[in-house]
Amino acid sequence: MSHLRSSGRWTRGLVALTVTAASTLAAITAATGPATAAGHPKPATAASQPKAGEACTSADLGTRHPVIKSTEVSPTITHFKGWYVTQGSTGTQTISTNVQETLSVTVGANGNIQGSFPVEVLGTVGASLGLNVQVNYTTTSSTNKSITWDFRQPGYYGLYEGTKKVTGTYGSLNCNRTQQGDGSWALKWTEGPDTGSYTTFTTLEEGAVRCEDTVPANSIMRKAQGLLDCGSPVATAKHPAGPAPSAKAEAAKAGQETAAGAEKSVKATGNPASQTRAALNCQSAVYRIDVPGKPLNWSAPLLTNDGIRLRESNFFSAHLDNWRLCNVTENNGVIEASLWNWGNGGCATIPATIANQEQAYLTTAACGEDDLQRFYIYRDVPGSSKIGLQNKYTGSMMGHDRYADGELIRQYSSGRQDGTGSYALTGV
Template identity: 45%
Template sequence: MRFRQVHPVLSRLTTGAASLALIATSALAGVTALAGPAAAAGDPRAGEACTSADLGKRHPFIKSVKVEPTITHFKGYFVTAGSTGSQSVKLSTQTQVTVEVGTSTTITVGFAFEVLTKAETAVNRTVKKTTATTSAEEQTITWNFTQPGYYGLYQGTRKVTGEYGSLNCDRVDRGDGTYATQWTERPGGRYTTFSTIEEGAIRCEDQVPAGSIMKKAQEILGCEGTAAKERATGKAPAPDSAHKGQEASVNGERGAGSVPPGFTCLPGKYRIGTPDRKLFWVTYGAGDYFRLRPGPRLPEGGTWSMCEGPQSNGKTEYALVNSYKGRCATMTDHSGSEGAQFRMDPCRTADDYQRFYLYRDVPGSDLIGLQLKANGYMVGQERVVDDTAMRQYSQGKADGTGTYVLEKI
């Protein structure tokens, strides 16, 4: 959907001074590097205490933000003395802006939405917080030209970009022989969104604020010695992570019962369950999904090998190999869908959709949270009830049900 913020008074441009009076409130472009994690009231901050119920949660924060005027459509148009009045003009596409958080352009309620909500607060301007892209098609606008001259007709927006990070609850060493659980900063990524679409007409003699969309249109018109009608280049789409995962699996699958190279399994077997130890992760029968099932007498499908691998992003990677299936816990839905279901798949040499980070409670406790390396999503389930499937959630579960016990048996 395309939103317009039309300034009808600008369709009757008269003098540069009059134009300036009308648009003097335009915002300037700029970069804001926030001093530490920016959090709204009530949001956690790095270094603050967390509880075991927070081990399966994840919160975003904005590290930096940049607002830049961007012309999406443009046309240089000459109006002679005898051709003033209302005219319809076709504008050519200059560039596209796509809403993106990390590598995902599909925005749903969850972590990505919260990133964009916090970015909106940081710039104090309404931005798109849903799946959206500015139009790639020609646009036609109708404008009332009251004076002859050379005009730049445009549609544009303010592109908002920056970096975000995430906070996870984890065990930290206080340095005096004691431990605590605190919110710790974890890697994030980059985000892009845009504000309301505006359209207008501008001349070189019009005085406009620096950093405004109109100023950007003047640059494209060639008013300040920039290359005439300079075309902005669009960013090439990021490689599809789903395809990367599929490519990794070709000639990369490990045989049943094997462990990915570079991973060493901890001694013994483990089971993973709810903190009350009534329900545990189990895979059974012909299916490859794993679900919560009652204990304590679990079939072999309820035991797991915890295999440690290399470190990445400051944390040790784990592969979770099921004792019955001889396969690795895997997220096979690479779309980033909220609530997508985990399943068992052959262990692969390289596949971030089979790698997990563990967040631990203080020593003496076996409570953990699990995070998928590929997209940062946390492991959880819709309800804590018999036969509920294990799923991924971008922010974890707000009710704390993404906290599990890792119990050696």
């Protein structure tokens, strides 16, 4: 007899089933997905989730919402072991399985699940697929794992733990001005220029499968059955009870470790772009970036380790509150630019060391070819100076936590829903 269970429920006891029954139950789980199981309701998108083309207001200029562009669901085996059970060796056994692949939940270039936007991305994915996917950062086990199984028949088994890996790409909906067919302008939710990728997975499943079992195509159990390499001499030869050598499984494991090492190496570099100093082509116009209807505006720091703060302009501002747009491009009505400060000669940037953090502060640094120094600017209808600003690399919107003198300008993954992420680009 065999049994099927979700990882983390071992203490509830072993459920004795025939191998055929175990295969049937696994097939049902694979076909319906964990979202249909008791206690696992389908995730839902937020009631306020906008749609492209719908109207927005100037308060939405500093906000963003995800739009899912592609999804792919692939059964993935995280742990596996080929195991022979001979006549006389049936019964309950505890078997140590080997790591096949380690999955991590990631969203965007930074990978971290910080802030409301990554959670909204994953929640939208889960709702669209009808799957109960992970929406917070977690990872499958990276060490060998023991599985206890009740073998009631002799045979060549594959013991496994697996899940459905969900990957794809997303874009963002941003509020921006759009020209109507009659020539007038209106604010609408439109797809912004920033995109990214995501990875998540469903509930972990443990099981056992034999070559002779009939299982659904594209299921977790079928993926595990493939690792048995059925039809090979290893699978068909008589063998004493115990572990089976599987060159295919070992090769798969080695390949995964190589890929994981390469990914880790890339992530370890940290800095997304070169810090080479660049010559800027700046527009002649000079601006203040104001809080609409209020006296405070963005002021660059004098001290290296300080950030851009809200300050009131006065005689002693020393041009620290004056900004120029440099290396400007425009695509589908969205401006992309570097923000050069007249007072300290630096460019607005998110520090690379904290770029993956929600509410990381904005500061200035020596201007360079660096996406951390590039910003998308979303504009209100002509005649209004209101804008929203989004960092190109992190995708986060700029805003402040409260209106107060000396308050830092920070990044928020979804922006500030209370409108404090909308500013005014006021000519000086």
